[in-house]
Amino acid sequence: MSSSYGLDAYSPAEIAQRVHEACLLKARLSFLQLAMLGMLAGAFIGLGALYYVIVVSDLQLGFAMQRVLGGGSALVYYVIYRRPVNSRSTSGPDRTP
Numbered sequence: 001m002s003s004s005y006g007l008d009a010y011s012p013a014e015i016a017q018r019v020h021e022a023c024l025l026k027a028r029l030s031f032l033q034l035a036m037l038g039m040l041a042g043a044f045i046g047l048g049a050l051y052y053v054i055v056v057s058d059l060q061l062g063f064a065m066q067r068v069l070g071g072g073s074a075l076v077y078y079v080i081y082r083r084p085v086n087s088r089s090t091s092g093p094d095r096t097p
Contacts, residue, residue: 052070055070
């Protein structure tokens with residue numbers, strides 16, 4: 001079922017089926033594809049940690065503000081960079097997103 005906002009509403013059984021299919025597609029990837037996705041995931045996790053350290057090491061910010069901005073920058077980094085790599089293995093011309 002599609003809503004006017006462009007969001008799809010699925011029943012829990014449909015969600016479970018879609019997750020199951022996505023996991024099966026990931027499990028069937030070749031070794032090279034899995035290795036590349038693993039390396040990209042590790043690189044992006046490392047860059048996210050680097051961004052967090054840079055924000056937290058700013059001495060002009062207070063302790064709480066360092067943690068809030070550090071966590072916020074890590075979240076934004078995850079949403080912008082990491083999620084497309086993760087969804088790459090489950091979407092494509094012959095796969096459902």
